[in-house]
Amino acid sequence: MVKVMIFIDGSWLYANQHILSKRFGDNYRLDYGKLPQVLGEIIAENLGGMPVDVVRTCLFGSNAINYDIDDEQLVQNRRDFYDLLREEYHYEVEVFHVNYRGKRLKRSDRDPEDDFHPQEKCVDIALSTAMLYYAAIPNAYDIAVSVIGDRDFIPTLQHVRKIGKRVAVAGIKESCASEYADYKDPKRLKDFDIIWLGDLLDKLELKISKRRLECQSPLHIGSRFVYTDEFIRKGRRYYCHECKEKYRVQRLEQRDFIQPPMAEYSFEPDSPTSYGEIKKLLVRRLEDGSENKYGFIRNERGDYYFHSMDLMDDVDFEFLREGDPVMFDVAIQPNPGSRDKPNGKGVNVKLMDRREQPVPASPPVQSSAPVSSSQPFSPQSYQL
Ligand SMILES: [Zn+2]
Incomplete structure (x- = not known):
């Protein structure tokens, strides 16, 4: 042989x-x-x-x-x-x-x-x-x-x-x-x-004959059974074209939150110290199995992107929660008027004492956004 x-x-x-x-x-x-x-x-x-x-x-x-x-x-x-x-x-x-x-x-x-x-x-x-x-x-x-x-x-x-x-x-x-x-x-x-x-x-030639599949999307309207020749991977759910498109539009609407890291920030040397609270925490899985961890801080001037590497040494990304008060240096001021680069950049992010914050009267409402710290962003789990 x-x-x-x-x-x-x-x-x-x-x-x-x-x-x-x-x-x-x-x-x-x-x-x-x-x-x-x-x-x-x-x-x-x-x-x-x-x-x-x-x-x-x-x-x-x-x-x-x-x-x-x-x-x-x-x-x-x-x-x-x-x-x-x-x-x-x-x-x-x-x-x-x-x-x-x-x-x-x-x-x-x-x-x-x-x-x-x-x-x-x-x-x-x-x-x-x-x-x-x-x-x-x-x-x-x-x-x-x-x-x-x-x-x-x-x-x-x-x-x-x-x-x-x-x-x-x-x-x-x-x-x-x-x-x-x-x-x-x-x-x-x-x-x-x-x-x-x-x-x-x-x-x-890839030949798949049409067959009847059930759309598993929560966004689906009408009969869930669809005739399709799409290729469905082993162990994956089927989502119809319409639902995929709805999901894509939903994600675009949230694009300002999930703007991925820009690699080249020019650091402003006398960057002012600023205060804000953690707005979003995101974990993105890369092909090699490693994870890209980043998030956004919000204050009255806008949103600031930060990478887990921008945290001060004594702050662990896993320990952060949305709503945490933080102190940080501004590398780039946000520009909420710009569609392309609405977000600023924060560095030297330091967690302030959570006890300084007033205790909320009622339990916090679960965010309806598809990406949040309780549901780490993973392309797989949100794939439609
Ligand atoms: Zn569907």
Whole structure:
């Protein structure tokens, strides 16, 4: 049995998916579940029908952190995509962060004067390292199938072949380094003709027949049963299109509360000390399992964003509660008149004595907002 391992440049594939879809119309969806099997079959054909075992599929990708909250849905879609690959198809997925410094994801949505260029780090190197690492482990694989388009992988493919492993390249014609497509292969990169994903679209189409599902959203109006061909992940609730849209609008209305951290604050040196109370506490889970903890302080001038790292040493984020009186230094004054940056920035946040506050006469009313400290914000739990 010939062992095949597949290495996918996920950022490249995700960015070029529209090229594939274009040929089939906008409704075309690539079935990532079938991709390893289809590639395995092509290798088997090339080997004269020898049995092939696809032992692992590794995908390397990236996702935004520190982005403008208006792009939350785009980032969530990408998170869902990676989760789907892991949970549904058992891919090995490695995701790296791209810091957007509080800016919009698409260039067209950013200020034309802004020369910010997001830097994707590590994805190519991670793929190359994995391919070489497994090549060096005896019997891990015989053939590496790399799903790539970028020229940067040339030295990796050459060295994997020098170890004695066979290499195949699968690409997209419209987005492929000429060296991979060259059938004469002067750089000695591969042991098979290039595999064009565009030729496999029939086999790779995601086909889901319409079925009757029950919408689980509390926002749903009317009969909950909906006919849909949407893909629903294992163990997830189904929410219909209408409810998803309602939820999106609700979130936009609360955008001022959940404006994510801006990375670049210029600190005003003689920042005045100010007083306020904790208005919101938020915990956002990142792909790598780590948590981004931040919140907002409110006073008569507006809201101030603060990160858990802006707390004074003796203040623990977990110990904070909404309504707590705090003292802080103003790094940026809030500008409630600005839609883009309504919030200021507070640093050196210090908790004042709660006992100084008058005791409320009645128990505090539970906030109806979908994000609060008692319900830490997690994209998963609020996903509709
Ligand atoms: Zn619904």
